[in-house]
Every structure is written in C-alpha cells, then in structure tokens.
Amino acid sequence: MTPLESLASVVPADIIISDRDVMERYLHDDAEWAPFEEALAVIRPRETAHVVAAVNWCIENHVAVVPRGAGTGLSGGANALSGCLVISMDAMNRVLEVDVAERTARVQPGVVNNDLRAHVAEDGLWYPPDPASAPWSTIGGNVSTNAGGLCCVKYGVTGEYVLSIEMVNGAGKLVRVGKRTAKDVAGYDLRGLVVGSEGTLGVITEVTVRLLPLPPKPRAVVGYFDSLVEAGQGVANVTAAGIIPSALELVDSYCLRAVDDWKNMGLSADAEVLLLASSDVPGAAGEEECAGIVKAFEDAGATFAAVSESDEEAEAFFAARRLAYPALERLGPVLTEDVCVARTKVPEVLGRIQAIAAKHDTIIAQIAHAGDGNLHPLIVTPVGDEDAKARAQLAFAEIIEAALAAGGTVSGEHGIGLLKKHGLHEELSADVIDMHTAVKRALDPHGIMNPGKVFDPSH
Amino acid sequence: MTPLESLASVVPADIIISDRDVMERYLHDDAEWAPFEEALAVIRPRETAHVVAAVNWCIENHVAVVPRGAGTGLSGGANALSGCLVISMDAMNRVLEVDVAERTARVQPGVVNNDLRAHVAEDGLWYPPDPASAPWSTIGGNVSTNAGGLCCVKYGVTGEYVLSIEMVNGAGKLVRVGKRTAKDVAGYDLRGLVVGSEGTLGVITEVTVRLLPLPPKPRAVVGYFDSLVEAGQGVANVTAAGIIPSALELVDSYCLRAVDDWKNMGLSADAEVLLLASSDVPGAAGEEECAGIVKAFEDAGATFAAVSESDEEAEAFFAARRLAYPALERLGPVLTEDVCVARTKVPEVLGRIQAIAAKHDTIIAQIAHAGDGNLHPLIVTPVGDEDAKARAQLAFAEIIEAALAAGGTVSGEHGIGLLKKHGLHEELSADVIDMHTAVKRALDPHGIMNPGKVFDPSH
Numbered sequence: 049m050t051p052l053e054s055l056a057s058v059v060p061a062d063i064i065i066s067d068r069d070v071m072e073r074y075l076h077d078d079a080e081w082a083p084f085e086e087a088l089a090v091i092r093p094r095e096t097a098h099v100v101a102a103v104n105w106c107i108e109n110h111v112a113v114v115p116r117g118a119g120t121g122l123s124g125g126a127n128a129l130s131g132c133l134v135i136s137m138d139a140m141n142r143v144l145e146v147d148v149a150e151r152t153a154r155v156q157p158g159v160v161n162n163d164l165r166a167h168v169a170e171d172g173l174w175y176p177p178d179p180a181s182a183p184w185s186t187i188g189g190n191v192s193t194n195a196g197g198l199c200c201v202k203y204g205v206t207g208e209y210v211l212s213i214e215m216v217n218g219a220g221k222l223v224r225v226g227k228r229t230a231k232d233v234a235g236y237d238l239r240g241l242v243v244g245s246e247g248t249l250g251v252i253t254e255v256t257v258r259l260l261p262l263p264p265k266p267r268a269v270v271g272y273f274d275s276l277v278e279a280g281q282g283v284a285n286v287t288a289a290g291i292i293p294s295a296l297e298l299v300d301s302y303c304l305r306a307v308d309d310w311k312n313m314g315l316s317a318d319a320e321v322l323l324l325a326s327s328d329v330p331g332a333a334g335e336e337e338c339a340g341i342v343k344a345f346e347d348a349g350a351t352f353a354a355v356s357e358s359d360e361e362a363e364a365f366f367a368a369r370r371l372a373y374p375a376l377e378r379l380g381p382v383l384t385e386d387v388c389v390a391r392t393k394v395p396e397v398l399g400r401i402q403a404i405a406a407k408h409d410t411i412i413a414q415i416a417h418a419g420d421g422n423l424h425p426l427i428v429t430p431v432g433d434e435d436a437k438a439r440a441q442l443a444f445a446e447i448i449e450a451a452l453a454a455g456g457t458v459s460g461e462h463g464i465g466l467l468k469k470h471g472l473h474e475e476l477s478a479d480v481i482d483m484h485t486a487v488k489r490a491l492d493p494h495g496i497m498n499p500g501k502v503f504d505p506s507h
Numbered sequence: 508m509t510p511l512e513s514l515a516s517v518v519p520a521d522i523i524i525s526d527r528d529v530m531e532r533y534l535h536d537d538a539e540w541a542p543f544e545e546a547l548a549v550i551r552p553r554e555t556a557h558v559v560a561a562v563n564w565c566i567e568n569h570v571a572v573v574p575r576g577a578g579t580g581l582s583g584g585a586n587a588l589s590g591c592l593v594i595s596m597d598a599m600n601r602v603l604e605v606d607v608a609e610r611t612a613r614v615q616p617g618v619v620n621n622d623l624r625a626h627v628a629e630d631g632l633w634y635p636p637d638p639a640s641a642p643w644s645t646i647g648g649n650v651s652t653n654a655g656g657l658c659c660v661k662y663g664v665t666g667e668y669v670l671s672i673e674m675v676n677g678a679g680k681l682v683r684v685g686k687r688t689a690k691d692v693a694g695y696d697l698r699g700l701v702v703g704s705e706g707t708l709g710v711i712t713e714v715t716v717r718l719l720p721l722p723p724k725p726r727a728v729v730g731y732f733d734s735l736v737e738a739g740q741g742v743a744n745v746t747a748a749g750i751i752p753s754a755l756e757l758v759d760s761y762c763l764r765a766v767d768d769w770k771n772m773g774l775s776a777d778a779e780v781l782l783l784a785s786s787d788v789p790g791a792a793g794e795e796e797c798a799g800i801v802k803a804f805e806d807a808g809a810t811f812a813a814v815s816e817s818d819e820e821a822e823a824f825f826a827a828r829r830l831a832y833p834a835l836e837r838l839g840p841v842l843t844e845d846v847c848v849a850r851t852k853v854p855e856v857l858g859r860i861q862a863i864a865a866k867h868d869t870i871i872a873q874i875a876h877a878g879d880g881n882l883h884p885l886i887v888t889p890v891g892d893e894d895a896k897a898r899a900q901l902a903f904a905e906i907i908e909a910a911l912a913a914g915g916t917v918s919g920e921h922g923i924g925l926l927k928k929h930g931l932h933e934e935l936s937a938d939v940i941d942m943h944t945a946v947k948r949a950l951d952p953h954g955i956m957n958p959g960k961v962f963d964p965s966h
Contacts, residue, residue, distance in 0.1 A: 194696075236704055287609070390688055
C-alpha cells in the first residue's frame, strides 16, 4: 500500500488532494520570500473526525503535519515541509452557535474573520480583532498567529477574545482547552499557550470566542505631517495625554500614492505622512477625546489636523489604510516587516528605518499600527530585480536589529514562521529557548506538529 | 553539615527563619480548612540572587519549594509541604520603575496591590486588578493565582495586565518571559502559562504590569431585591441589554447584617439581596448606562433601584461589599466557595446553592462578582462546632457539582491549591490532565516546584 492509499484508508478519499497542480496553492502562505517544500498530500477535512484520524495516521507513519487556514500568513508559518501532510481547515467554515445573552460564538476554524463579524453583527455583537487580512483570513489562522489589527490599541489582540479551543493535540487526542466562563483559573492556561503557537502544538478544530456589544460608530481624526519622525511624535503625544483611541494608524505618502494609482481615491496630495485616529467614545466625552488627539497632532508639528467631516470621509481614509498592502503588491514583490517597539520609541525607530532604506538603496513604504508601536515597513522591489531583493533582505535584517536594540520585538502580530526564526533566537535568551523546547517536546512528543517552524529546539 | 547549615552557606543567614514559632505564620495561607505540613525552613529573600541560590540549593538537595506572597490565598496553594523550603517574597516589595509615557510599572513581587495602585495614581495611572484582598495581597501572589476582583467584568483579570515576568524556573535559571511591547507574538506565551500556575512552575522575582489612565470617578447604581433568584435575573438583564458596567456585585442580607454589626453602617435594613453596579463611562453616555442598569434591575423585580445620590453613599455600599468576608470571619470559620458560571446561569445556580444550604442545614452567605458569574458562597460555621464543619464540607462539594453541572468552573479567581484539586480533576478531561502533567514535568524537571498543588500528575 502506498502512503496515499494508506491515508485514504483512514479519511475519505474525496478530501485528499495529491495532484501537484491542485496542491500548489496549499503549499505556501503569502510570505513569498519564505521557502516551501513538496507535501505528500493536502487534506481538506469536512469534520473533526477527519482531523483526528489524519493526525493519528501521521503519528503512526512519522509524517509531519502542517495546518493552515486561508494562507494569508506573512511569515511562512503554513509553508509545506518535505513529505508532510498539509491539513487545510478552510472547508470547516461554519459558525456553530452564537450565544447572544452570554456574548460568545462557537465557530469552526475555517470561518473567515469578516464573515464572523457580519454574522454576529446581526445580533448587535462585535468580534473586535481586525487584521488587515480580515476579508480572507480565518479564525483558526488568526488564533494560530495571535493576529492583531487596527483595533488592538484599545481592544487588544486575538488571544484576548479566545475563550476556548478544541484541538487535536500532539498525542492525537481531541481536547478542549480554555474557559467556559468569564473567569476561570482552573489549571494552566493551555489555551493561551496554543494561541500564537503557529500549528506547532496541534491542529485547531473549533474556537469559542468572546464578543462585545457593537460599539458606536467612531469619529475619525486625521493629521498631516511633513516627516515620519513628527508623525511618530504625534503618536507619543496621544499616549502621553492619556488617550486610548480605538485606532491610531500611520500611512506614508508612498502607500497613499499606490492606493490612489489603483483606486483613484485622491488622498495622497497633501501629506508626507498621515496619522489616522478614531474614537468610539460616545457623546461629549468622545468629542473631547477627538479634540485631545487633534491637539496632540498639532503639538507634534502637524501641518493639518482635524476631526473628519463625514463618516464617508473617515471610511475612505481607513479603507486606504487597509488597501495599502495589496496596492504595493501590485508594484512588485513586497517584503513585509512587523516589528513592535515601545510607543515612546516610535519616532526614533521610524527615523532608523529611513536611514536603513537610504543605506541599502531600497524603497521602504511605511504603514504602522502606530498606537501600539507596531511598525510594518514594507520593502518594495521591482519585479525581477534580484539585486534589489538581496538589498531588501539586508534592510529586513537591519530593521530587526534596530527594533531589538530599541527594546522591541521581532514580531508584533504576523508571527515567526520561517522568516523571523533567526530574529526570535536573537530576541529570546537561550534559557527561554530551552523552555520552548521543553514545552514543545512535552506536548508534541512525536515531533510531528509543524516541526522547524518558529524556533529551533535547543538540544 | 545539617541541611540548615548547608542552606546558610548559599544565602545570608539573616534571611533564614527556622524557629518553629516564627515560622508558623509562613506555613499556611488564609484557607483555614486546607492542611499544611512542617517546613524545613522559611527564607525571606531581599534580592533576586537569594532566590536563584535558594532554588538551585533545593534542586541539588531534592527539597520542595513553596513560594508565597502575603498568604491571603483561599485555597491552600501556599501551604507548606513536609520538609520544604518556603520562599516568602514579602520583603522584596519595591516599585522599581514607573514608565508614565509607556504606561507600565516594573515591580518586585512583594509589592502590596493597594500600594502599587496608590503609587501609580500619583502619575494619573491605574492598575485595574482589585481583588478584595488588595490592602494586603501582593502582586506576585496575585499573578500566581491570576487574581480577579470587582473590576473584572469590564477590565479583566490580573493576567491581562501582566506584560512580563522574571522568574527562577524549575531548571534553576533566572529567565524573563513575556512581552516588552504592546504587541508581541515572538514564541510561546510562557508568561500566560506562569500566570495562575500557583508556584508550580517557578518563583516569580519581578513583574512588569500594564497600566491604564485613571478612569473618571464612577457612578453607582443600587438595586434591592427580595430574592437571590430575582437579583440573578437583574444581572442577566444587564448583560442582555449590552451594558458592561465597571462593577456588578451581589451581596445578601446576611453579609450586610454582619458588616452592620461590625461597622454600624446601617445598610441591611431594606433588602434581602443587594446588587451594586458602577459605571465609569463619562458624561451623558454614563447617565444613559446607569439608567439602563436601573431598568434592568426593575425589570427583574427590584423593590428599589436608583443611581446613588452621592459619592459617599456609593463608596459606603462598595466598602460594605469589600468588608463582607472579614465581617463573616468574625462569626466563625468560613469555608469560601469560588465557582464561576455563565452569566445567564446565575439565577439558577444561586437557587441551587440555597437548596444545598437548606439540605445540609448550613448557613451560606452570598457575595458574588455577579457580572462575571463568579459566585462566592460563604459557608459560615459556629466556632468549635465540628459537626457544622462536616456539613459545610458536604455543601462545599455539592456547590462544586452544581457549578460543573451548569457548565461552570470550580475556580473563578481563588485558584485550586489543595482545596479544589478534586474539583479540577472533575472539570478537566484526563487528556487535558495529561497535558498539564507533560508541561509540569517539562518545566519543572526536578519536581521541586510546589509539588502536589493544583493537580495530581497522571502518570
């Protein structure tokens, strides 16, 4: 019996993909600079039992498991390993239950983020985590990378909305980890350990998320700046004023022009750098908060700062922010950075990144979840220019060094995958890598769960 | 060389306590129903190096480590084990740094919760977690139990404010786990694993916490009810209305009378059960929120519901809530329950607890962080009445059963320690206990970190 015949004896044949051409799109995520290898096969389970059977087959046959959602990841975490079984959870995409009174939703991992948001909005509820990939990325993938987004400055990251996780663990058992209630301190927070573990501890088969009441429609504040450093100071001023906006984003003119060229939104004329803030505090207090943000921008040297005049105008600005990444991708391969530094270090590190761009003669467009200190320098290279790609990789490494030197982290929200492994080993001490190794071996005793991703075991 | 002489060769002799009478207060926490054993010695480190030396001495000499803060725990988690070394962190009680711009504080584990709150308030900042023990309990202890409090319904538990932890781990290494920035997904969330692990994974030597701007002074809403079940319905109505108050507490008349008898506050006259809510939303939106809470209470059958007329009146009600536990302790030994159920199950489970009290002829006073579904039935027994203590333990076990049957947890915020171990094993599946066992063995390879607490290893 061939391995594929053996696999087909434990899961339905119609969920197995082994044709190389059909497999192609399941072999890598959106990190086009990360390597990937050839899988044995891809399966697209329709039910949890398929996952249990497949993982146990992999344990018995010493086959590596690479779980994936929509493949919108930006660090190669879902990239195929040689001879592995890719388990694509995209077909398990149902919202199983919304408990309106308790404000929770139980979903399959393949549910698309925006679909969940639309679903619960019908009941006046809100799932806050909003990665820019929300129209495509899945909840399972969001949980596996602990995805962030624009909301995080006020509402936190994906992990804060994950109550419990059902998963097939490294021992091949179907387990449920996490909480059933608002508070629960019974035992170790294994739920938190799985969040952000990028498929290295098991395959997620169900997620129960916490919801909030839908917030009021936010007001937007826009600030125009002549330089990144002044915009960075605007961010620091907002924090120092004790204001927690519901979003605080930075977009530079390179991104705005790319969006304009694509969508003709007419946004790029007047500023080198734009700060976009929003406030969802209702009533007079919200007006006061917006006035405080305008003042913080002006004090940092904004050439223009004002509360947006209409919902449509506000929406256009935030739409441009969300479109920045796909707009740049139209221009050529983009190497996406994702460092995070203290909010007070934002001006300094933005300046460092500009210097790095100049040094390596690279185009680095800047977007940032600035209110969190989460910077996304986007290194754009012309199509087919291998020399530019090499320079981009040097700049990428230097930006990581700059973030670490400023006390920051190599990944704020995209995860480590393959692209950031070297950086992770620089960021964490050898003793902490030892702890990672011990935990990984404890929970994945057969060593089959996405091996070689995130970190290299220490011994 | 005796063991004590050997210990004195690695840490200063003046931090070692070995006199039985002086040791006494370090041998147990406030869970007076939980057993404790005789320690080899107690040490009170003044600096991190003392902890590193002591833990490595324990590894070499196969001596169990029991870490503790102020000993205000209510489940026996800090109770001494035979021949163990108790490491009391109460002398390492300095706030090391407050970063106002970044809104973080770096503290030693022995800092008392209220002292930290007062310290950061000078800079207009706020450390939200507010367990009722806040005047005495330490941040290290709060982190080890993932302590809750009144604020949780809106602001979450201790773990949500812990950015990073420095600790001596089970390998005897001084490590720092967690984040340095607002967002960080570099590696496993070992920080989250340590939060709530009750000293079973290491000894915490420093904590960096996240702070918020001080919120506006809250308004209070009081509701009087004739029955626990109606009050429970009031809680469910608040949730269903999409309101997230900054506190939502339940206190029954038994507690109010005990507080009155002690402090003569005159609060107990008119209600069988009190609901206390607060709103810290500013301006008109806050007034609207308060009106919504009043309506939710009235719809549930409140005999009286109103926004409190003055800050003093509001403060008096919340002070009574905080004094309920010590007031009851004056009457005799109190067995404190700490179950948590879905908010919508609060009326049903409160009714079940009343039935359990009647069945076992026990006095069960009720306080609850009702907005979280976190119930604290307090089983009060007359001094010296052994038969009443036996009946209380039966009731305790049945309340756990009732909470589990309603889909709840055996511990919302007090931790498992010794008193709830049986309940934890009922709550978690054998496969999840296997995962706990694997993690514990991985991170505490010598088996010295508070062994036998929280759970019994499965193999």
